[in-house]
Amino acid sequence: MPTSRRSFLAVAALTPFALGAAGRAGAAEACYDPAALSLSQKNLRRSLSYVEASADPKRHCGLCAFYTATSAGCGSCKMMSDNPVNSGGLCDSFAPKG
Ligand code: SF4
Incomplete structure (x- = not known):
């Protein structure tokens, strides 16, 4: 069964990458649904x-003056019209808390 073994090895080799990608996507979705943001918010x-x-x-974001924590890993941002952001996120308007 060389084909089955080869398939198993291919899946085993790719699994950590797949789980990592899912984890990164999950970080945003734990705070909010990016697809549900308004068009203006997406453009901003x-x-x-x-x-x-x-x-x-x-x-x-967690270290930014515009950030207000709302739950673990999540908050809202004044620059984003008080819409949700990930505490690990970042944008060009980052301003360190004083
Ligand atoms: S880094 Fe940008 S998105 Fe994050 S809290 Fe600051 S201004 Fe908002």
């Missing part, structure tokens, strides 16, 4: 280059 996020996961641990 795009214009401010908002991302769900900042690559810089010193620059993310």
